[in-house]
Amino acid sequence: MLTLKSDNEMKQQGRGTFEEWKSCGEGAAVAVVKWYDNKGVTLISSFTGAEPTDEVVKYDKKSRKCVDITRLHIVNLNMGGVDLADFFLSLYRILVRSKKLYHRLIFHMIDMTN
Numbered sequence: 001m002l003t004l005k006s007d008n009e010m011k012q013q014g015r016g017t018f019e020e021w022k023s024c025g026e027g028a029a030v031a032v033v034k035w036y037d038n039k040g041v042t043l044i045s046s047f048t049g050a051e052p053t054d055e056v057v058k059y060d061k062k063s064r065k066c067v068d069i070t071r072l073h074i075v076n077l078n079m080g081g082v083d084l085a086d087f088f089l090s091l092y093r094i095l096v097r098s099k100k101l102y103h104r105l106i107f108h109m110i111d112m113t114n
Contacts, residue, residue, distance in 0.1 A: 010036035015060075016070035020050045033074055043074050050074060088114070 018035040031049035034042045056071040092114045094107045
């Protein structure tokens with residue numbers, strides 16, 4: 001059973017803390033990473049893990065100044081793909097409005113295939 005730290009435990013340690021679990025099975029390795037920035041974020045990847053890390057400067061609202069945060073490789077790698085997918089969805093979106101949920105899901109799936 002996989003147990004990761006709670007958000008409150010990670011919040012006490014501060015922004016940029018992370019915990020990583022790796023499973024090396026037959027032919028496939030899976031990494032589960034929990035990272036705390038503003039909220040706890042849980043990521044699962046069979047491609048990469050938390051390492052290598054780098055430092056990023058982010059603004060902290062409470063202290064009203066810039067602080068250094070540890071950013072993980074899995075976070076940096078995946079954010080570009082999500083932003084790119086959202087960008088391409090916005091270019092060729094089907095402009096049919098519907099109140100029925102299944103219509104909206106079908107149109108979204110069609111938009112994703114373009």
